[in-house]
Amino acid sequence: MIELQNITKSFGDRNVVENVSFKFYEGKTNLVIGESGSGKTTLLKVMVGLHQPNSGAVLYDGRDFTALAEKEKQGVRKEIGMLFQGGALFDSMTLEQNVRFPLDMFTELTEAEKIDRVNFCLEKVKLVDKNALYPSELSGGMKKRAALARAISNSPNYLFCDEPNSGLDPKTSIVIDELIHDITAEFNITTVIITHDMNSVMEIGENVMFIHKGQNWWTGTKDEILKTNNKELYDFVFASQFIKKIYSEKS
Amino acid sequence: MKLFFHLGRYFLLLARVFSKPEKFSIYFRQIIYEINSLGTGSLGLIAIISVFMGGVITIQSAYNFTSPFIPLYAVGLGTRESIVLEFSPTIISLILAGKVGSNIASEIGTMRISEQIDALEIMGINSASYLILPKVIGAMFINPFLIIISMFLGIFGGYLMGVVSGACTSYEYIYGIQSFFIPFNVYYSLTKTVIFAFIITSVSAYHGYYTAGGALEVGQASTKSVVYNSILILVANLIITQIMLV
Numbered sequence: 134m135i136e137l138q139n140i141t142k143s144f145g146d147r148n149v150v151e152n153v154s155f156k157f158y159e160g161k162t163n164l165v166i167g168e169s170g171s172g173k174t175t176l177l178k179v180m181v182g183l184h185q186p187n188s189g190a191v192l193y194d195g196r197d198f199t200a201l202a203e204k205e206k207q208g209v210r211k212e213i214g215m216l217f218q219g220g221a222l223f224d225s226m227t228l229e230q231n232v233r234f235p236l237d238m239f240t241e242l243t244e245a246e247k248i249d250r251v252n253f254c255l256e257k258v259k260l261v262d263k264n265a266l267y268p269s270e271l272s273g274g275m276k277k278r279a280a281l282a283r284a285i286s287n288s289p290n291y292l293f294c295d296e297p298n299s300g301l302d303p304k305t306s307i308v309i310d311e312l313i314h315d316i317t318a319e320f321n322i323t324t325v326i327i328t329h330d331m332n333s334v335m336e337i338g339e340n341v342m343f344i345h346k347g348q349n350w351w352t353g354t355k356d357e358i359l360k361t362n363n364k365e366l367y368d369f370v371f372a373s374q375f376i377k378k379i380y381s382e383k384s
Numbered sequence: 385m386k387l388f389f390h391l392g393r394y395f396l397l398l399a400r401v402f403s404k405p406e407k408f409s410i411y412f413r414q415i416i417y418e419i420n421s422l423g424t425g426s427l428g429l430i431a432i433i434s435v436f437m438g439g440v441i442t443i444q445s446a447y448n449f450t451s452p453f454i455p456l457y458a459v460g461l462g463t464r465e466s467i468v469l470e471f472s473p474t475i476i477s478l479i480l481a482g483k484v485g486s487n488i489a490s491e492i493g494t495m496r497i498s499e500q501i502d503a504l505e506i507m508g509i510n511s512a513s514y515l516i517l518p519k520v521i522g523a524m525f526i527n528p529f530l531i532i533i534s535m536f537l538g539i540f541g542g543y544l545m546g547v548v549s550g551a552c553t554s555y556e557y558i559y560g561i562q563s564f565f566i567p568f569n570v571y572y573s574l575t576k577t578v579i580f581a582f583i584i585t586s587v588s589a590y591h592g593y594y595t596a597g598g599a600l601e602v603g604q605a606s607t608k609s610v611v612y613n614s615i616l617i618l619v620a621n622l623i624i625t626q627i628m629l630v
Contacts, residue, residue: 182505183502183506207508207509209508210506210508211507213508215506219498219499223495223500224500234507238407238507238509239507239508287507
């Protein structure tokens, strides 16, 4: 479990994240949703240690990550997998080398064990036959799946996904969502997904936090979102007239 | 103030670059890759420039040595000294600052803006050390070999042009390049080369590592790295020459 305790992060005199507290549970797909510029990505960067918060704490299964020295943080980071918005695959490496990289760096596995693990991860994301390709030869959806394979190759306890569906068509988005959901449940990972994609929220939103103006504005599940009385959340969810129409016809 | 900010950040980056690697075998593999990439990749360019410049230096020397009191073997002697002392270590390093330096800055800069450096950090890897240390060690190792090759090819180019153009005879040129040879000059030259290699890789990597923004900023980082590398090489050249030759 990851717990946020009163996280505040400001740039200059502007509070981008303000006093945010929340619990992300293991084995569940935890979603952080909000408009662009609401502070989601800053919060994610605070959680993984790319930004130091002005106040508050991030607890990884009780370990106060924010209070650790840089060397000790690297130890916790070895338990983290991350799927970046653009994939962030290493351009100079093939898909197989990308997935294998964390294993080479941090494990003492034998060559055969590494190959098995790489094949297992590529199998999970259905890219086993593309292992010799370079990132520039992959489509957007494939890059996301490959990045997911790399993120899980070192058997992480925590998985972070930054806008996993951005730039993807609805069908591929669902494939990515289902993959993340299945991997989370199968390996009992604490997964945190930053998104503003409402399809994702309705597909896999088991534990949702809505951020508005850098604050924790609302928390609940995907089923509770549609019944919300919270004005800002309602405006966010039903920003599209199309969705509003479908939902009103349905209900 | 800005100068002190950059100096401070540069030395803090160097402290991270020279910290203990996570896994020596991976770093060793990267160093071999960089030696191949930085060294072999530049060999063709260096060979062409050295042969042509050697030829030009010989013709210019012969053109200026018009006095009957100056023996013609001075053409070979002058060419050798120009190439060993200044052309190969300094001018070739300036050319490498353009070729290799801009390549390093744009490669690391692109990794920064496409979040590949963040990915390394989140994996628990010291990204500064992993990306920069192999380049610094690789260049400091391979550049002296490149410069030695450049010296031989420059002197050979001078021989070719000297003999073909009739500026001097083959015997005079060879006698000239063997006369008054001071081995310390080669030591001085290679010392400069190693220091220039450190400047080229570390300064370019610094500009790439702290790139922020998009493709435009990557281009700017690449340009800045070439400009600062060139200035620093010239300043370092003056200081090293003052220390070692005076």
